[in-house]
Amino acid sequence: MSYKQVIYNTAPAPAIDPSLTSGTFRLNTVALSDNVPANKVLVRVHYLSLDPAMRQWLTAKRSYIEPVEIGAIMRGQSIAQVVAVGSDLGSKFKTGDWVTASSGWQEYAVLGVKEVVKVAIPPGGRPTDAMSVLGMTGLTAYFGMVEIGQPRVGDTVVVSGAAGATGMVAGQIAKIKGAKRVVGLAGSQDKCDFLVKELGFDVAINYKDADWRKQLKEATPEYINVYFDNVGGEILDACLARAARDSRFAICGAISQYNSAKPQGPTSFMTVISQRITVKGFIVFDFAKQYAAALKEMASWLEQGKLKRKEYIVPGGLEAAPQALVDLYAGVNTGKMMVEVAPVTGDLATKAKL
Amino acid sequence: MSYKQVIYNTAPAPAIDPSLTSGTFRLNTVALSDNVPANKVLVRVHYLSLDPAMRQWLTAKRSYIEPVEIGAIMRGQSIAQVVAVGSDLGSKFKTGDWVTASSGWQEYAVLGVKEVVKVAIPPGGRPTDAMSVLGMTGLTAYFGMVEIGQPRVGDTVVVSGAAGATGMVAGQIAKIKGAKRVVGLAGSQDKCDFLVKELGFDVAINYKDADWRKQLKEATPEYINVYFDNVGGEILDACLARAARDSRFAICGAISQYNSAKPQGPTSFMTVISQRITVKGFIVFDFAKQYAAALKEMASWLEQGKLKRKEYIVPGGLEAAPQALVDLYAGVNTGKMMVEVAPVTGDLATKAKL
Numbered sequence: 001m002s003y004k005q006v007i008y009n010t011a012p013a014p015a016i017d018p019s020l021t022s023g024t025f026r027l028n029t030v031a032l033s034d035n036v037p038a039n040k041v042l043v044r045v046h047y048l049s050l051d052p053a054m055r056q057w058l059t060a061k062r063s064y065i066e067p068v069e070i071g072a073i074m075r076g077q078s079i080a081q082v083v084a085v086g087s088d089l090g091s092k093f094k095t096g097d098w099v100t101a102s103s104g105w106q107e108y109a110v111l112g113v114k115e116v117v118k119v120a121i122p123p124g125g126r127p128t129d130a131m132s133v134l135g136m137t138g139l140t141a142y143f144g145m146v147e148i149g150q151p152r153v154g155d156t157v158v159v160s161g162a163a164g165a166t167g168m169v170a171g172q173i174a175k176i177k178g179a180k181r182v183v184g185l186a187g188s189q190d191k192c193d194f195l196v197k198e199l200g201f202d203v204a205i206n207y208k209d210a211d212w213r214k215q216l217k218e219a220t221p222e223y224i225n226v227y228f229d230n231v232g233g234e235i236l237d238a239c240l241a242r243a244a245r246d247s248r249f250a251i252c253g254a255i256s257q258y259n260s261a262k263p264q265g266p267t268s269f270m271t272v273i274s275q276r277i278t279v280k281g282f283i284v285f286d287f288a289k290q291y292a293a294a295l296k297e298m299a300s301w302l303e304q305g306k307l308k309r310k311e312y313i314v315p316g317g318l319e320a321a322p323q324a325l326v327d328l329y330a331g332v333n334t335g336k337m338m339v340e341v342a343p344v345t346g347d348l349a350t351k352a353k354l
Numbered sequence: 355m356s357y358k359q360v361i362y363n364t365a366p367a368p369a370i371d372p373s374l375t376s377g378t379f380r381l382n383t384v385a386l387s388d389n390v391p392a393n394k395v396l397v398r399v400h401y402l403s404l405d406p407a408m409r410q411w412l413t414a415k416r417s418y419i420e421p422v423e424i425g426a427i428m429r430g431q432s433i434a435q436v437v438a439v440g441s442d443l444g445s446k447f448k449t450g451d452w453v454t455a456s457s458g459w460q461e462y463a464v465l466g467v468k469e470v471v472k473v474a475i476p477p478g479g480r481p482t483d484a485m486s487v488l489g490m491t492g493l494t495a496y497f498g499m500v501e502i503g504q505p506r507v508g509d510t511v512v513v514s515g516a517a518g519a520t521g522m523v524a525g526q527i528a529k530i531k532g533a534k535r536v537v538g539l540a541g542s543q544d545k546c547d548f549l550v551k552e553l554g555f556d557v558a559i560n561y562k563d564a565d566w567r568k569q570l571k572e573a574t575p576e577y578i579n580v581y582f583d584n585v586g587g588e589i590l591d592a593c594l595a596r597a598a599r600d601s602r603f604a605i606c607g608a609i610s611q612y613n614s615a616k617p618q619g620p621t622s623f624m625t626v627i628s629q630r631i632t633v634k635g636f637i638v639f640d641f642a643k644q645y646a647a648a649l650k651e652m653a654s655w656l657e658q659g660k661l662k663r664k665e666y667i668v669p670g671g672l673e674a675a676p677q678a679l680v681d682l683y684a685g686v687n688t689g690k691m692m693v694e695v696a697p698v699t700g701d702l703a704t705k706a707k708l
Binding site for chain 2 (some may be wrong): 055056060062063064196232237251252253254257262263264265266267268269270271272273274275277278279280281282329
């Protein structure tokens with residue numbers, strides 16, 4: 001028996017080329033061995049996480065994480081299931097356990113204990129939550145909004161990339177924390193409708209509208225107290241120009257800039273002085289000690305229906321991942337984007353509520 | 355008897371035109387009345403403060419202060435001397451008192467009690483200190499460095515506009531607070547020599563050198579923990595690219611951008627995320643409650659010789675102010691720039707140590 005892997009083939013220049021024959025990635029096939037080392041588990045990958053940060057992993061030199069090396073399996077998290085357990089790990093794992101796995105882009109992976117985390121499904125939760133609202137994207141939203149944005153009752157909060165996995169949670173948390181107006185920016189009318197009708201955003205603006213700046217101005221009559229940025233570029237710039245006195249700008253991502261050879265700087269930067277803005281970048285890993293408490297709070301919001309989740313699952317198996325990544329930067333998804341590497345079928349699907 | 359005033363004539367477009375006949379400002383002559391209202395003092399202006407923020411006062415719409423209106427006396431602080439006291443103020447002021455005055459650009463001014471502050475000269479101090487190291491520029495350096503930069507023992511601290519009134523104090527404070535390396539950027543070899551030889555900066559870089567970026571890199575082998583920015587533009591950008599993890603960027607000014615019609619945004623902005631930088635703008639007025647404590651500490655540093663002052667006094671009377679302001683943006687000054695509106699002569703000069 002054999003399984004497939006996606007290998008990082010050539011650096012994007014600067015756009016990702018999704019072709020698996022001549023592009024950024026290539027396919028590799030390896031034999032699947034039954035012989036699992038004593039201190040490892042063999043997992044089968046079901047859902048692969050696609051994240052905006054991935055573009056940075058390919059080329060960024062001085063970033064929060066080492067770049068992926070050419071020739072290596074593409075890095076990525078997944079929701080996976082344990083299919084075989086090494087002899088030393090019998091007390092920790094059993095066949096059938098669901099885990100979040102640092103598997104990379106492959107159908108199966110042999111992993112050590114540090115590369116798998118058993119999924120504890122809270123009341124009202126489901127396994128894929130561990131990779132979205134109760135996983136890294138949800139935690140990113142939580143710490144960026146609660147610790148850096150610090151929304152106060154009555155505040156106006158703006159979130160860019162608001163229909164993405166992180167943005168949608170960030171906006172909902174602002175609302176839970178008492179913000180008066182939560183304004184989301186997203187890239188289609190459908191996404192905007194979703195934000196307002198399903199998630200309770202007060203206003204959603206389609207940044208592809210010609211008059212989005214005017215709409216932003218009208219949506220923020222008392223200026224912006226908190227801005228949660230996932231996109232950078234001209235939306236960040238427009239929000240700087242609308243910043244309120246002593247506002248907090250939580251810089252989470254800059255998806256509009258990742259594929260650009262010459263990044264665009266915020267020309268309204270001088271408002272930072274006149275309005276005494278605090279602009280702070282962050283990486284979720286820095287808050288690792290607070291994960292458990294944050295997850296507990298978010299799980300309770302999920303259970304109470306205060307916090308809603310949304311996933312965007314791409315079918316087509318592992319081979320679909322490169323094109324899905326390109327699509328992620330094009331903004332096709334509403335909610336957490338995942339590639340379905342292997343569907344979950346039968347009893348297990350029911351049991352796992354996938 | 356009459357005296358002169360400088361009136362804001364036409365908006366700069368975008369550069370200041372120093373001509374007093376067809377430029378940004380014009381001269382006005384008014385009669386000097388002996389009749390001082392009961393609740394006012396008449397002061398004679400001796401030294402006029404020139405500040406980088408002035409360009410913003412002329413046109414910025416949503417800033418920390420209202421713009422100066424066309425036709426009004428140009429706004430500005432001065433070191434002045436009380437020459438007549440209204441009948442109600444005899445217990446508060448007497449002829450000969452030195453004050454910092456919100457006089458605007460004129461030779462004499464009739465001012466209310468809120469527009470004048472008596473200069474208390476600490477041991478080792480002199481009246482003009484109240485407009486520089488123990489005045490707004492010194493306080494700006496203090497709060498920007500101590501409250502926002504928060505240099506720690508062992509830190510690498512970079513200051514731009516380091517030979518200016520604020521920058522030179524900011525760098526010295528970093529050193530006093532235990533920074534390991536204080537690096538200044540300035541616009542001439544003379545200024546650089548002054549920073550290293552007179553003020554104890556570890557390294558000074560002439561940003562007009564073709565290889566200043568390389569020099570900056572070499573001067574910050576452990577990256578930059580604190581950056582105190584007076585200039586914005588490409589120096590801010592280069593410092594973002596050299597930022598250390600969890601660094602603090604205190605944004606005080608952006609003199610390189612004030613006269614530019616299309617401001618330049620920092621293209622290395624994405625380092626804000628990867629290095630978790632805190633970028634914070636500030637205005638000294640926000641720290642008003644802490645002025646007294648800060649001045650006490652700085653006066654003691656002055657007395658102990660830990661903190662050195664430097665003034666750059668432009669002769670030529672009030673008429674010299676417009677050209678001096680242009681020269682300020684061209685960076686001619688080392689230290690606090692003042693225009694000598696009226697020299698101090700005789701006994702008074704000796705007594706006041708001016």
